[in-house]
Amino acid sequence: MATSAKTKPTVFIIFGGTGDLNHRKITPALYNLFLDGWLPAEFAIIGTGRTELTDEQFRNNLLQGINQFSRKGKAEKAKWKEFSEHITYQISNIKEAKAYAEFAQRIHHYQQEWQLEPCIVYYLAVSPGFFPVIAENIAKSKLAGTLATTRIVIEKPFGRDLASARQLNTLLGSIFEESQIYRIDHYLGKETVQNILAFRFANALFEHIWNRNYIDHVQISVSEQLGVESRGDFYETAGALRDMVQNHLFQLLCLVAMEPPVSYHADEVRNRKVDVLNALRTIRPDEVSQVAVRGQYGAGWIEGKKAIGYHQEEDVAANSAQLTFAALKLFIDNWRWQGVPFYLRTGKRLSETDSVITIQFKPVPHQSFPPEATTNWQPNRLIINIQPCMGIRMQFQAKRPGLEMALHPVEMQFSYDDFEKAGAPTEGTPEAYETLLLDITRGDSTLFMRADQVEAAWQVLMPIIEAWEATPAADFPNYEAGTRGPVEADALIAKDGHSWMV
Structure with a gap:
């Protein structure tokens, strides 16, 4: 073409x-x-x-x-x-x-x-x-x-902590203008990630309920069945918090939580993302154990095949305390999101490979149906699937066919396959790097991280990084390959009355 x-x-x-x-x-x-x-x-x-x-x-x-x-x-x-x-x-x-x-x-x-x-x-x-x-x-x-x-x-990784990120930003800024620097995060090139902006700001349907008045909590999960494979040498210096949370998961968090941009101009969009990171509640050192969970996989089974533990991976120290799993509970202190918990979770050698954002809405203010009609009741949820399936699902209640009033959860779904089925013009879904490389040659930095955004992300994580480095985990490995991660991650969200959707 x-x-x-x-x-x-x-x-x-x-x-x-x-x-x-x-x-x-x-x-x-x-x-x-x-x-x-x-x-x-x-x-x-x-x-x-x-x-x-x-x-x-x-x-x-x-x-x-x-x-x-x-x-x-x-x-x-x-x-x-x-x-x-x-x-x-x-x-x-x-x-x-x-x-x-x-x-x-x-x-x-x-x-x-x-x-x-x-x-x-x-x-x-x-x-x-x-x-x-x-x-x-x-x-x-x-x-x-x-x-x-x-x-x-x-x-990525752009630095390994706040100090090194600032140092690299200063060096690059002394040679190039900020508009010449493209800090690439391939997640932002994914079609479904970009579709978050389209879904939120091209439709009037959800904007008035996209806030603390109607949303109970938000989950962002990026799970992988794969281990570190041949990247053991890199992973020993990075770990899940630096490799995934500081960039990928925080980028998704920003897209979900940002205020509507005035225009689709690069700096306008990036300004709104930085606002989110700056509004994230500061984590005190004594709070880390209450809002953050770390983990490392041991040997286990994945789809019927034996999987080795992290300590047995190539170029990994036999007694390594590096984390391959992280889960966080964060709050955004602003008018839109005050009091709404954001749960972030990522890990390797988990039971499935999935990248999903789940927005769970608050229950109806008054339940008028009899108890026997609501035995299958589930909260309303908006689910954004990033990979491997790409699409958006809305879960809500409907009456089950029959003579009695019985409610049952149902779904409305959009998937990228629908474009082809509907005969819409499409050339196939481009890979993330195609989108990002084209933007680089065009000089469009909308999907790339700015210096202040990188530093703001590191600023949020530094209390956790410092606390965990000061007290290495004594129980690693603490979850088997092929499971959903450490039980402490389930407890982190369960104490608020919730459970991980994936």
Whole structure:
């Protein structure tokens, strides 16, 4: 498909070009954008790494990734040939000035060839320890470019605490303008996550009940059956709180709780998100045990298969106290949400893989039906499924067919499959990285975190991080693989009369 909304000529310089992220996500996303006509005729992809590869070897490695991970399936020979002609490889040591001089030469080459000023995207698909090194070398080599044409993309985790996040923000801010910095969280590129904004602010139906007067509580759960797999080395320095809560879950929290933006302008939307984080109630050190639960998985069974414990994972210390599960109870101190608890929960090696937001409404003020009519009574709930199923469900009460008055919970449901069934124009659901990469080339930062948002998120979590680091858990592992997590997480929500929906 050809589209008229093409981007400017663009050079993508991918640091960590031989790494897993580029193999699985970045290049397959760029290839899909190319197939759908979203990339301009003039674009270049420069992968860089220390591995000695020819351009052809690098292209073949990327082709394997596309064939395995692209939502469009295996690449057609003719289309791949056309796309691959835009790909080159540069053997580089990112700590040396020589590498950046070569980047400058390649950029100049494309400027001359295209007779246009291209957009330059520096994508840092590398370990966080290299973020400062690359940024400083870009500055020393005078490659930071202009405000309108240069972007730097930073993958999470953005810092590992408030102090390191501030330090990285200060460094990047001394080299780039804030509008050039794209702190990427792939969750914000997911279709259903973006649909939260559309659902809330494009429909009048729910806005007047989207507050403390009608909503009892909110649950945000991101559970995974997978363990840390080959990421043990990374996970030992991160853990569930840093890897998931500080970014993914807090992003979902902001979308659910934010005030209506005046416009869909990037900073207006991000301002409203920061307002939510700034309104989160400060957690005192003596309150941590009452509002936060941590866990680590041990050996167990998942779908009939034996699953090893965290301590047996590759590159994990045998006595590690790192957490693979976290559950929090938070409050937002503002007019809309005062007194409404927000329960957040995430973990690895749980019984299922699911990302779900559940908004539970308060009960009716007066129950007029006889007891025998309400034996199956359930609260009204709005359920937003993010993955693996994508859709929105509304649970409410209806009369069961028959001669007697008997109420039964029923659902109204929207799913993304409905678009195709209804014959609505659709090209298939894009991967999150497709959406985000296209926004980067367009210069649209709406779906990306701003410096103050990152720091506000860390600010909320620091009392928990400090308390848990000061007193490492003595009972790890405290839940078996294939279960719903530690029993303390059930107790956290049960003491308020609730239970986890997933």
